[in-house]
Amino acid sequence: MSARADLLLELADDELILGWRDSEWTGIAPFLEEDVAFSSIAQNEIGHARALYELAAAELGTTADELAFDRAPDEYRCAPLVELRRLEWARTIARHWLYETADAIRLEALKGCDDIELAGLAAKIDREELYHRMHAEMWVDRLLGSDEGRAKLDEALVELWPYALGVLDDDLRPELVRRVEDRLGRTMPAAEPVRRGDHVAELRELLEEMTSVRRSAPGAEW
Amino acid sequence: MSDTREQEFLEYVQGGGQVETHDWMPEEYRKRLIKFVEMHANSELMGVLPERDWILRAPTLQRKLALTAKIQDEVGHAQLIYRVVEDLGKPRDDCLDDLLSGRSKFHNVFHYPTRTWGDVGVIAWLVDAAAIISQKALLKCSYGPYARIMKRICWEESFHVLHGRDVVLALVNGTDLQRELVQEALDRWWVPLMMFHGTPLPAEDDPMLHWRIKSQANEGARQQFLEGYVPQVRELGLTLPDPKLRRREDGTWEYTEPDWDELMSVVSGHGPASAERLAFRRLSRAEVDWVSRVVLAEAA
Numbered sequence: 001m002s003a004r005a006d007l008l009l010e011l012a013d014d015e016l017i018l019g020w021r022d023s024e025w026t027g028i029a030p031f032l033e034e035d036v037a038f039s040s041i042a043q044n045e046i047g048h049a050r051a052l053y054e055l056a057a058a059e060l061g062t063t064a065d066e067l068a069f070d071r072a073p074d075e076y077r078c079a080p081l082v083e084l085r086r087l088e089w090a091r092t093i094a095r096h097w098l099y100e101t102a103d104a105i106r107l108e109a110l111k112g113c114d115d116i117e118l119a120g121l122a123a124k125i126d127r128e129e130l131y132h133r134m135h136a137e138m139w140v141d142r143l144l145g146s147d148e149g150r151a152k153l154d155e156a157l158v159e160l161w162p163y164a165l166g167v168l169d170d171d172l173r174p175e176l177v178r179r180v181e182d183r184l185g186r187t188m189p190a191a192e193p194v195r196r197g198d199h200v201a202e203l204r205e206l207l208e209e210m211t212s213v214r215r216s217a218p219g220a221e222w
Numbered sequence: 223m224s225d226t227r228e229q230e231f232l233e234y235v236q237g238g239g240q241v242e243t244h245d246w247m248p249e250e251y252r253k254r255l256i257k258f259v260e261m262h263a264n265s266e267l268m269g270v271l272p273e274r275d276w277i278l279r280a281p282t283l284q285r286k287l288a289l290t291a292k293i294q295d296e297v298g299h300a301q302l303i304y305r306v307v308e309d310l311g312k313p314r315d316d317c318l319d320d321l322l323s324g325r326s327k328f329h330n331v332f333h334y335p336t337r338t339w340g341d342v343g344v345i346a347w348l349v350d351a352a353a354i355i356s357q358k359a360l361l362k363c364s365y366g367p368y369a370r371i372m373k374r375i376c377w378e379e380s381f382h383v384l385h386g387r388d389v390v391l392a393l394v395n396g397t398d399l400q401r402e403l404v405q406e407a408l409d410r411w412w413v414p415l416m417m418f419h420g421t422p423l424p425a426e427d428d429p430m431l432h433w434r435i436k437s438q439a440n441e442g443a444r445q446q447f448l449e450g451y452v453p454q455v456r457e458l459g460l461t462l463p464d465p466k467l468r469r470r471e472d473g474t475w476e477y478t479e480p481d482w483d484e485l486m487s488v489v490s491g492h493g494p495a496s497a498e499r500l501a502f503r504r505l506s507r508a509e510v511d512w513v514s515r516v517v518l519a520e521a522a
Contacts, residue, residue: 003493023277025294027270028503032301032314035270039294042277043287050283066283089513106255145520148512213339214281220396222281222339 004115005056006077009067010196011106012052013078014167016068020206037135041096044128051121069214071137073204080194081163083203084157093143094156096119097136098164098180103129105175106168140183158189165193166211235364235434242366243309255365256310257326258435263303264321265329266296271499272336281339287387292346295378302371309367324491331414333493340403343393344411345384348455350445352418355381357440375474385405387454394458408455409463416464416477417485419443448475507520 022042029035053064071200110122280286
């Protein structure tokens with residue numbers, strides 16, 4: 001597989017799996033307004049995944065759906081940060097904010113790359129991610145606004161920090177550390193990144209559920 | 223004096239007049255209106271639960287996007303409708319407390335479990351079609367704010383029906399197993415669908431019609447549903463599990479009378495999935511309780 005297809009699958013898998021995790025809040029978010037917001041974010045992420053899979057599929061001679069649903073668990077290239085099942089609000093916000101911060105850095109780099117198709121798609125995706133970042137920043141402010149919220153957010157950020165470090169490669173990682181520490185006004189603990197390629201156990205369970213209907217009639221139209 | 227005022231109000235609404243939030247209204251009207259609108263909002267909210275699991279199992283990216291958008295619409299409807307209740311004097315938190323403790327009700331169809339992807343198609347197509355019929359009749363509701371939001375809700379629901387029909391079409395044109403998924407789901411959903419519009423209460427005995435909160439009697443809505451959808455279902459080669467179902471010469475549909483006691487039992491919280499759904503929502507509300515505390519502290 002080309003380095004380009006590899007990169008496209010990394011990006012697409014991150015967006016697909018995070019979009020899937022966001023959908024776990026549908027119907028049970030803390031407020032109806034947040035239910036609607038997380039559904040929108042999930043739809044955007046799945047839409048981004050589809051556009052990225054389509055670019056990869058054209059190169060690999062397959063389809064976006066086959067890439068999204070029909071690979072073996074070990075073939076997924078998502079970062080463990082998005083794989084974790086954390087259906088708890090402070091961790092959801094912490095992951096949302098850490099991921100969006102990392103993703104912004106990655107998209108900035110992609111927007112300037114020589115691959116015109118990918119740079120154009122990155123610019124398009126970034127226009128929607130802007131709203132996700134505003135949403136994540138608003139929630140970070142809200143949680144930091146009270147002792148209880150701050151304590152819960154801090155705990156979640158520390159727990160997820162090694163995973164967040166694994167979203168970006170060695171070149172871009174220092175920028176993530178800088179932005180996170182600047183925003184929080186504190187030093188994050190030194191940690192070994194949980195890198196892409198290592199999967200957590202929750203991914204297998206997620207894929208099992210995600211593909212259950214599709215596997216019931218292989219090759220069928222749905 | 224107050225009797226005259228109430229009589230004038232009644233004549234006004236029965237004559238097609240609409241009432242606004244800050245207008246005077248008889249207490250009985252306000253109470254009945256709140257109860258009715260609140261049950262509608264509860265239904266939109268509880269209606270998310272039977273479908274939400276299937277977002278996670280949707281078999282293609284396109285279906286996943288469509289289903290997420292559909293369910294998001296339902297949450298949006300709940301939000302809009304609870305606002306109407308709030309303006310009438312009952313805060314959203316009180317509505318949620320009453321829903322979770324079983325003091326208020328939600329629609330019968332949301333008390334049943336979903337078992338397969340076939341349910342996703344049948345619910346979006348037929349449950350939403352039945353709901354549109356009820357909701358279109360609310361466009362003429364005597365309470366203006368409720369009637370007005372119904373325009374947007376009906377418009378969105380009509381997309382859900384198209385989405386549901388598309389899911390069903392893909393399945394009936396698919397493998398034997400896929401076709402069986404739809405037929406089996408239809409068999410399970412038919413009785414709840416026949417109960418959907420309520421008991422055949424005569425128009426003159428229905429207080430909701432008296433105050434023109436509703437503008438269509440229950441049986442009229444059911445007949446409209448049968449007339450619109452039975453032919454469509456049969457056209458796809460699907461069968462309906464009611465041997466008595468037939469259209470008479472005069473255009474009315476005959477059907478097996480549903481067990482109305484069962485309907486009452488289901489909507490009062492004794493349906494096959496009622497307890498589980500309410501427990502799930504209670505648990506999730508308890509788990510995110512601290513978020514409200516934090517947001518209120520931050521806003522203060």
